[in-house]
Amino acid sequence: MSGVGGSRDLERAFSSCAELSIDLSSVRWHRAHLHLELAHGADTDGLVSALKEHGFGIEVAPGEHRLESLSDREQELLAQLAGGLQLKEAARRMGVGTSTAREYWERAKRKLEVRTIGQAASLWTRARR
Numbered sequence: 001m002s003g004v005g006g007s008r009d010l011e012r013a014f015s016s017c018a019e020l021s022i023d024l025s026s027v028r029w030h031r032a033h034l035h036l037e038l039a040h041g042a043d044t045d046g047l048v049s050a051l052k053e054h055g056f057g058i059e060v061a062p063g064e065h066r067l068e069s070l071s072d073r074e075q076e077l078l079a080q081l082a083g084g085l086q087l088k089e090a091a092r093r094m095g096v097g098t099s100t101a102r103e104y105w106e107r108a109k110r111k112l113e114v115r116t117i118g119q120a121a122s123l124w125t126r127a128r129r
Contacts, residue, residue, distance in 0.1 A: 001013065001033065001034045001035070001036065001051060001056050001057065001058055001059070002032060002033050002034075002056065002057035002059075003032060003055060003056045003057050004029065004032050004033065004034040004056065005032060009034075009054075009056075010029065010034070012054045013034060013036070013051060013054070013056070016047060016050040016051055016054065017036070017047065019050070020042075020043050020046050020047055020050065022038055022039070022042045022043060022046075022047055023038070023039035023042065024036055024037065024038060024039065025037040025038065025039050025066065025113075026066075026069060034056075037066070044060060048060060066111060066112050066113070066123070067112070067123065067124070067127050069111045070108055070111055070112075071104075071107070073094070073096075073104050074104050074107055074108040074111070076094060077090055077094065077101055077104045077105060077108065078108055078120055078121070078124050079124065080093060080094065081105075081117050081120065081121055082120070082121035082124040082125055087101055087102060087105060087117075088101075105117075108120060
């Protein structure tokens with residue numbers, strides 16, 4: 001979203017989300033651009049209409065943006081796990097201890113909102129096609 005000049009614009013954008021009961025997974029604001037990552041199943045069309053009414057420039061980019069929130073090490077671990085390795089073997093290949101790899105996994109799991117390695121691997125594989 002472009003044309004976000006300050007706190008009033010941010011307030012209008014967040015008010016639009018609240019009015020439509022839209023949960024946000026992530027928000028980034030940089031140089032008059034606001035990136036809103038919506039929770040799964042959000043009313044994207046309704047939000048786009050509301051924000052356009054406020055005069056904001058809108059670009060909708062569907063996809064698995066949650067993967068972008070992963071650190072390099074979390075992505076490296078996820079790639080290893082999606083390739084079929086067990087956590088212990090992935091840790092060895094990454095040159096870290098199993099407890100460190102487990103911490104990477106816990107962070108990635110939280111960020112991706114998944115419970116299992118299989119769910120995370122599915123997201124990773126779909127995004128890499």
